[in-house]
Amino acid sequence: MEKYCFGIDVGGTTVKCGLFTVAGDVLDKWEIETSTENNGERILPDIAKAIEDKLTEKNIAKDAVVGVGIGVPGPVNENGEVPCAVNLHWGFKPIEKELKEMTGLNVKAGNDANVAALGELWKGGGAGCHNMIMVTLGTGVGGGIIVNDKVIAGAHGAGGEIGHAHVDDSITFPCNCGAYGCLEQIASATGIARIAREALAATDAPSVMRKEENVTAKTVFDAVKENDVIAIQVAERFGSCLGKALASFAVVADPEIIVIGGGVSKAGPVLLDYIIPTYKRYAFSGCKDTKFELAKLGNDAGIFGAAKLVL
Numbered sequence: 001m002e003k004y005c006f007g008i009d010v011g012g013t014t015v016k017c018g019l020f021t022v023a024g025d026v027l028d029k030w031e032i033e034t035s036t037e038n039n040g041e042r043i044l045p046d047i048a049k050a051i052e053d054k055l056t057e058k059n060i061a062k063d064a065v066v067g068v069g070i071g072v073p074g075p076v077n078e079n080g081e082v083p084c085a086v087n088l089h090w091g092f093k094p095i096e097k098e099l100k101e102m103t104g105l106n107v108k109a110g111n112d113a114n115v116a117a118l119g120e121l122w123k124g125g126g127a128g129c130h131n132m133i134m135v136t137l138g139t140g141v142g143g144g145i146i147v148n149d150k151v152i153a154g155a156h157g158a159g160g161e162i163g164h165a166h167v168d169d170s171i172t173f174p175c176n177c178g179a180y181g182c183l184e185q186i187a188s189a190t191g192i193a194r195i196a197r198e199a200l201a202a203t204d205a206p207s208v209m210r211k212e213e214n215v216t217a218k219t220v221f222d223a224v225k226e227n228d229v230i231a232i233q234v235a236e237r238f239g240s241c242l243g244k245a246l247a248s249f250a251v252v253a254d255p256e257i258i259v260i261g262g263g264v265s266k267a268g269p270v271l272l273d274y275i276i277p278t279y280k281r282y283a284f285s286g287c288k289d290t291k292f293e294l295a296k297l298g299n300d301a302g303i304f305g306a307a308k309l310v311l
C-alpha cells in the first residue's frame with residue numbers, strides 16, 4: 001500500500017499545506033488562511049479540517065498516512081509545545097497533542113526556520129548532505145543548523161538563531177530582539193536596504209539606485225549587476241559581514257554545505273560572490289572548502305521539511 005504524509009507550514013497570514021508520498025513526491029499543495037482571531041483558536045481546527053477534506057478528496061485511508069509534520073513561527077520544545085507564538089497570537093499551545101486529538105494522526109511539530117532547513121537538506125540545496133547550515137535572508141535573518149540529519153534547536157529553542165549573533169559594535173539602534181549589532185541588522189533585506197540608503201545619502205556620486213524611490217535589497221543587487229560603484233560597496237559590506245559570521249559558525253557546526261535562502265537569495269549566484277571570499281579568508285583550515293549553494297525550494301521548503309519531520 002502506498003504511504004503518505006502531510007507537511008504543514010503555518011505563517012502569520014497563510015498556512016501552506018502539502019500532501020506527499022513518503023518518497024518525497026508532492027501530490028498536492030494548497031493554502032488556507034491563518035485566522036488569528038481569538039488567540040488563534042481556529043488555526044489547528046482549520047488545519048485538521050483541511051487534512052480531512054484532502055483525504056476524502058483523494059480517497060486516501062487514514063491508515064495509509066504516516067503522519068502530519070507542522071512548522072510554526074515560534075520556539076517548539078521536544079514535547080511539541082510552544083510557550084508562545086506572537087505572529088499566531090498563541091500563548092502556550094501543545095500543538096502535537098491537540099492536532100493529534102483532532103486528526104487521529106501522528107503529529108510532529110518544529111520551529112519554522114528549522115523545518116525549512118530540514119526541507120532544503122532533504123530535497124533542496126543541501127540534498128545528499130547530512131551536515132548543513134542554512135541562512136534565510138528575508139525581512140529578518142533566520143537559520144537552521146543540522147548536524148547528522150538532526151536540527152540543533154538546543155535547550156531554549158535558540159539554537160540556529162544565527163540572525164542574532166553579534167557582528168557589529170558600531171550599530172547604535174536596537175535589533176527587533178532588543179540587542180545591538182546583530183547579523184540581522186546588516187544582512188537582512190531590511191539591513192541591506194538601510195545600508196544602501198545611508199551610502200547614497202553620504203555622497204553625491206552617481207548611482208543607478210538613485211532612480212528608485214524605494215531602495216530595496218533587490219535594487220542593490222540589480223545595481224551590482226550593472227557595476228554600480230555604491231551598490232558594490234553595499235554588497236561588500238553585506239558579504240564581508242555574513243562571510244565572517246559564517247566562518248565562525250562553521251567552526252562550531254562543521255557543515256558540509258552552507259545554503260543561503262530567503263527573498264534576498266533571489267539575487268542569484270552574485271550573492272555568493274560577495275560572501276565566499278570573506279568566508280575563505282577567515283574560516284578555519286578544516287572547513288575552508290565548505291560548499292555554498294543557493295536554496296532551491298523557495299516558499300516550499302517549509303512544507304517539505306515539515307513532511308520530513310514525520311518520516
Ligand SMILES: [Zn+2]
Nearest residue numbers: 164175177182
Ligand atoms: Zn537581534
